[in-house]
Amino acid sequence: MYGFVFAGVCTLVRVRTEEKKREIVDVAAELFHEHGFERTSMSMIAERLGGSKATLYGYFQSKEQLLAAVLLYDVTDEADRLMNEFLSSGDLRDGLIKLGIAYMTRRLSPVPIANVRMVATQPADSPVGKEFFERVLGPAWDRLARRFALMMDEGLLKRADPWVVAMHWKGLNEWDMFEKRLLGAIDGPDPELLKKSSTLAAEAFLQLYGTDESRAGGSGS
Template identity: 70%
Template sequence: MRVRTDQKRQEIVNAAEQLFEEHGYDRTSMSMISERVGGSKATLYGYFKSKEELLHAVLDYDVNEQADRLMGEFLNEPDLRQGLVKLGVAYLMRRLSSLPMANIRNVANQPADSNIGKHFYETVLGPAWQRLAKRFELLMHEGKLRRADPWVATMHWKGLTEWDMFEKRLLGAIKGPDPVEIERISSLAADAFLRLYGPELKEQRSNRATRAAIKAVS
């Protein structure tokens, strides 16, 4: 009776990830994966029942491992703006690198009736963004961000940070992430985000209260 191990499972995921990037999902066979791992197809199917199930594992590993790393960098930065800049830089450098782009293309190229994309968003990508939303919600509770819908704030941060870089990379208009440009974009995104969601200063609150009082008696 063969014993399945986490190490072997990860070896299979890593091999599949490499082959999906090199050849694309459709042109990669289970035989190619088992050959890359150095085992039999029977062993491979003992861990994953299908190539689609293996793709789900690749996507889950790619997104969740990186999301946890990025969140760790963000949480460890005492200055909120600097934390947002570092988060933006790390996110874009990863988002625009070859492997995540290959994974996105693999998912996007599936037939319209495939559930791979839907499953990927509902079980991997969506929950990753929800974790950032929960962090923003905590910052709102601590008074470091203005009270708002945490999910909306997260999507605003995503849009401000991605700029048009994702479309350019996806369409081949750029060959890869430019560290200088990404630093600039992430800084601008952090500043814009804090203008939207940064805490109100005492003077701003006082001015707002004054305007409200004037309006009430006019």
């Protein structure tokens, strides 16, 4: 009986701790985007949260650690949404087009662009960029690579290195749009251009890696 109650209390504490961490991350993300990473202090974050710096440091030991959490939540949540978008289609070509549009719409949106800029402006000896790729971006792309590997097992894609396949898909969809957006040469995603680019990317991808079954409209789920 006591063990059951103790386990229940521990679960509640973990849930509340995670909720508080998410609240801190959301507030930090707002301030980073409003003022920039360098101009945002832990004091500003604590003030907006309505708590003390001591409480804030109890969850995150540094502003860099908090930035890493902001990036982790943002990319992980988006990766989940994009994968659900992909798997909701019964046709591989249609699923690839929807995934491409969703990915690039998000990729070119203000928050992801601001996040990349924050990471890119860290000092050369900062571990933030390396950790961002190893803990966040790499695992997100690996998830897509694993999905492509399953499609190879199902006979929907030709056998190839799943990571290379995922990177080819990424390149086919991005064109030069990400660089233009990052450098301010374009203001944001153009729906018509994204529809065109994602359709062409899906068709080129299936020419490279598709099988007779997938080109004929095989399932992508």
